[in-house]
Amino acid sequence: MKSRREFLKGAATGAVILGAESSLGLSRTLDQQTEKDKAKVVIARDPALHGPDGKLDEYRLGDLLDRAIATYTGRKRPVDAWRHIVLEGGAKDKVIGLKTNGLGGKGISTHAVLVFAIAERLQQAGVKPSNILIWDRNARDLQACGLTINTDPKQIRCFGSDVSGFEDVVENWGSSHARFSRILTRECAMVINLPILKDHSMSGVTFAMKNMYGVVERPQDLHAGGCNPGVADLNAFPVIRQKIKLTIGDAITSVYEGGPGFRPEHLWQPNALIIGEDRVSIDHIAWGILDKKRTEVGLKTLEAAGRPPLYIATAADATHALGVNDPQRIKLIEV
Amino acid sequence: MKRLNLFLVGVLVILLPATAGVSGCKKKDANPFPASGAVMGWEKTSETRTFEPKDLWQYIDGGSEQFIQAGVVSTTTSDYKYQGQIETVVDVYTMSGPDGAQTILERGQTKDAQNVSLGDEGLQYAQSVSFRKGRYLVSIVAYQSSASTPQALMALAHGVEANL
Numbered sequence: 001m002k003s004r005r006e007f008l009k010g011a012a013t014g015a016v017i018l019g020a021e022s023s024l025g026l027s028r029t030l031d032q033q034t035e036k037d038k039a040k041v042v043i044a045r046d047p048a049l050h051g052p053d054g055k056l057d058e059y060r061l062g063d064l065l066d067r068a069i070a071t072y073t074g075r076k077r078p079v080d081a082w083r084h085i086v087l088e089g090g091a092k093d094k095v096i097g098l099k100t101n102g103l104g105g106k107g108i109s110t111h112a113v114l115v116f117a118i119a120e121r122l123q124q125a126g127v128k129p130s131n132i133l134i135w136d137r138n139a140r141d142l143q144a145c146g147l148t149i150n151t152d153p154k155q156i157r158c159f160g161s162d163v164s165g166f167e168d169v170v171e172n173w174g175s176s177h178a179r180f181s182r183i184l185t186r187e188c189a190m191v192i193n194l195p196i197l198k199d200h201s202m203s204g205v206t207f208a209m210k211n212m213y214g215v216v217e218r219p220q221d222l223h224a225g226g227c228n229p230g231v232a233d234l235n236a237f238p239v240i241r242q243k244i245k246l247t248i249g250d251a252i253t254s255v256y257e258g259g260p261g262f263r264p265e266h267l268w269q270p271n272a273l274i275i276g277e278d279r280v281s282i283d284h285i286a287w288g289i290l291d292k293k294r295t296e297v298g299l300k301t302l303e304a305a306g307r308p309p310l311y312i313a314t315a316a317d318a319t320h321a322l323g324v325n326d327p328q329r330i331k332l333i334e335v
Numbered sequence: 336m337k338r339l340n341l342f343l344v345g346v347l348v349i350l351l352p353a354t355a356g357v358s359g360c361k362k363k364d365a366n367p368f369p370a371s372g373a374v375m376g377w378e379k380t381s382e383t384r385t386f387e388p389k390d391l392w393q394y395i396d397g398g399s400e401q402f403i404q405a406g407v408v409s410t411t412t413s414d415y416k417y418q419g420q421i422e423t424v425v426d427v428y429t430m431s432g433p434d435g436a437q438t439i440l441e442r443g444q445t446k447d448a449q450n451v452s453l454g455d456e457g458l459q460y461a462q463s464v465s466f467r468k469g470r471y472l473v474s475i476v477a478y479q480s481s482a483s484t485p486q487a488l489m490a491l492a493h494g495v496e497a498n499l
Contacts (some may be wrong), residue, residue: 103396106422107478202397213396221394223400258443260396262476264462265447298446 015208038331039278039324041285044068045334048254049271056252058113062227065117065248067272082125086190089245094189096127098134099244101196101211102141107262110250112146112193112274118248120157120194129156135183137214137233144203159183174319175235178181185239193279194245197286199259199294203227203308204302206260207286208247208279209235209322229320232310235319247282249274256287256293268293280315280323281330287312338397367427367498368413372495376487380422381414384454405410405438408470417487421479428472436467453492454499464488468499 046064052058066078075081086092098118100110119132130153136142137151138160147320150158161181170177184191195211203210204222209231213219222230234240251274257266270289287309291301302308316325324330347362372379390398390408402410407417409429416422416497437456443465444458451457462484463476477484
């Protein structure tokens with residue numbers, strides 16, 4: 001086990017990649033073909049994900065998910081891929097949490113269809129329904145995603161931190177303090193992160209890392225400085241480092257301006273899923289996606305608009321060592 | 336009898352301005368949200384929620400900061416549905432003054448906005464309407480869109496405006 005000094009030294013030289021040195025080991029095991037020292041991110045797209053009536057096609061979404069996971073894991077059969085994810089995540093016969101994002105309200109929240117597709121595949125891989133827990137801040141956020149509250153322990157459960165409560169102990173990391181949801185600390189052995197891609201009025205981007213604001217009691221305490229270093233600090237807490245194993249980012253619908261709430265005049269449909277374990281890399285790529293769209297419609301980039309997502313570089317720095325934001329060290333696969 | 340008449344006049348002299356004052360207070364605290372059916376086709380589908388500035392983050396997260404900086408005093412919100420189909424949310428921000436309402440309204444404006452006759456200034460998009468009236472800023476957003484959505488939103492907006 002490396003000392004903290006050795007770990008940070010490795011991070012400073014770029015030799016440390018999330019997954020390679022963390023307790024996860026998921027990316028290294030999942031894909032032996034990953035180029036050395038590169039963080040892998042898969043973007044899977046389907047331009048026909050929404051039908052002519054504008055409705056999301058759940059069958060096509062299932063296919064998209066299977067394609068994305070197969071590409072990421074190198075395992076063609078979904079059941080094999082998901083069994084591997086569960087085993088390598090240390091969640092065999094344990095509770096797997098699916099952390100959604102319903103803060104933006106109806107219209108710009110994690111799609112229930114995606115959540116159900118993941119839950120279905122987990123069950124096909126042998127996970128009992130009672131070991132799947134869909135969660136978010138509260139009931140309202142879950143309902144915004146199109147989900148129904150269910151606390152029956154024999155079924156797939158779906159409830160928020162308003163039910164579980166938060167730990168009494170305040171934990172500290174850097175300048176940040178937090179009380180964590182008991183769903184994260186006591187229920188889940190592993191969490192699959194399901195953020196939705198949005199512009200954010202303060203942080204610039206809200207996606208993989210900022211979705212963790214929904215796991216603490218007072219996220220408003222982490223918004224200063226454009227959510228920097230709040231986002232990075234939060235993701236550096238041990239419980240998040242250890243339990244958030246995989247991100248399946250919902251870029252089916254997104255808002256490119258005026259976020260994080262629902263702004264129909266700034267809504268667009270990238271029709272994509274963005275998958276990876278390195279949340280820093282994912283957010284860096286998400287930033288590029290948002291900026292590209294903004295430029296296309298005649299808006300300033302986030303940096304020119306005075307809202308660059310500074311937290312991404314902070315998360316990648318030697319102190320936080322949460323992942324990679326250098327495009328030369330990210331292996332982006334688009335399918 | 337004369338004393339009684341004088342007494343009654345005195346009471347009236349006191350009560351009438353007080354009543355007007357009370358009426359004035361009622362108008363200030365008037366509920367901006369039209370009841371179900373008050374605007375044709377529109378049904379109020381949720382209770383009204385109120386957020387003080389310190390709690391506004393619970394509703395709109397980081398979006399709350401710009402409202403706080405612009406001087407929001409209180410935020411109230413309610414859900415509506417048009418003809419049983421178009422789900423909509425109405426947000427009413429009470430600012431400390433008209434300048435704050437103007438700041439927020441104009442900050443969110445895009446080139447697609449159409450000016451509409453609502454309050455002191457109104458903007459309409461395909462699925463939303465926003466306007467300011469005095470120190471109030473109103474945002475009405477529909478989650479679905481149809482050919483009748485813009486007209487329906489304007490009708491609801493007028494219904495809210497009439498209560499401000």
